[in-house]
Amino acid sequence: MLRRTAAVCFVMLPLVVLAQTPVHAQDVPGIEICTVEKTMQRRTSCLQSNVDFLQKTITKLTLDHQQKLDAANRQLDTLKATVAGLQKTIGDVQTAQAKLAEDVKKKQDAPAAKDAAK
Numbered sequence: 001m002l003r004r005t006a007a008v009c010f011v012m013l014p015l016v017v018l019a020q021t022p023v024h025a026q027d028v029p030g031i032e033i034c035t036v037e038k039t040m041q042r043r044t045s046c047l048q049s050n051v052d053f054l055q056k057t058i059t060k061l062t063l064d065h066q067q068k069l070d071a072a073n074r075q076l077d078t079l080k081a082t083v084a085g086l087q088k089t090i091g092d093v094q095t096a097q098a099k100l101a102e103d104v105k106k107k108q109d110a111p112a113a114k115d116a117a118k
Contacts, residue, residue, distance in 0.1 A: 029049075029053050029056075030053060031050055031053065031054075032046050032049060032050060034046035034047050034050065
């Protein structure tokens with residue numbers, strides 16, 4: 001019983017300490033509602049902050065999408081090379097198959113010609 005109480009106290013102590021530490025508010029960038037500002041200077045500052053946030057967001061998204069497009073284009077080039085290689089392999093196999101079919105046909109025709117000559 002004493003061990004269980006000690007274990008609970010050991011677990012709860014950090015939580016109690018963390019709960020008592022003050023938490024400071026942070027200014028999280030984002031879109032603000034500028035119509036609530038009374039003075040023109042604060043409203044202009046608010047609108048400029050919104051414009052800056054949107055420009056940063058657009059720049060970030062543009063770079064992100066450009067990286068994705070570049071990766072997709074590299075993958076497309078790789079797949080095109082793979083398809084070209086496979087097409088060449090299929091052409092080689094079809095050529096070999098046609099040659100084999102010709103050889104088999106010649107072998108079948110050759111004994112029949114000997115039989116007809118006798």
